[in-house]
Amino acid sequence: MRPYRQSSVFPTLCREAIYAKNYEIACDINEEVTGKRLTKQTWGIVPKIREMNDFLIATDSAKEKIIEIHPEICFWALAGKPMEYSKKESEGFSERKKLLQEICTSTDEIVQNALSKYRRKDVARDDILDALVASVTAKLSFQRGLKSIPKIPEKDSQGLPMQIVYPTFRRCLE
Structure with a gap:
């Protein structure tokens, strides 16, 4: 471990x-x-x-x-546990990509398209997966809703909710 x-x-x-x-x-x-x-x-x-x-x-x-998401919180929520590897490691990239493939059948196509279209100095590999998990979270929000950190968000002085949202646990989606 x-x-x-x-x-x-x-x-x-x-x-x-x-x-x-x-x-x-x-x-x-x-x-x-x-x-x-x-x-x-x-x-x-x-x-x-x-x-x-x-x-x-x-x-x-x-x-x-x-609304605001954080990719690592979304990955955690979808997997039901924190990711084992850093997203910068090849194992971490594979771990996140595999999780997304289970939810989004076009993951490979999306990732390959982005990798061929953008230079690594402009878009890092892990940024592609971060954007995809944000998109998946948005889609799931319509199907199953979202949870929030904190559970009941406060609003700041400008009236903006102070929260991070994430999809319900994956086991709840199946």
Whole structure:
């Protein structure tokens, strides 16, 4: 049995930090508000977080329709357990792909198409599976619904729900 992996879900940052001019300032702001500094990985996706945040604030009709998932939580929910391998390892890629193949029959075609269409420097292999599990989660939401972390989400100062959603356990889908 492999030793337990480090967390694949990194902490979210506070709203104030997404508007910081640079990583160091964002870390300081986030630490002051949440008690935690940011990872470089988190800072790397801040422009997209900021873009979505601005859109949701400006578009009332989207606030309840666009929901947030985390790929690793979705994989866990669909498998009924955490993934054994890191998504960056070939075993982790295979593990996630196999799980998706059981739910989405066109997984191989989707993955091969994306791998041939995009350069690895633009789209990593594991990002393709992350996008696919998000899509599968959206589809399953219409069939079986979703669960939320936390169970009853609060809303932030902008009226946005503070939650991560995931599909019901796979054994419930069969």
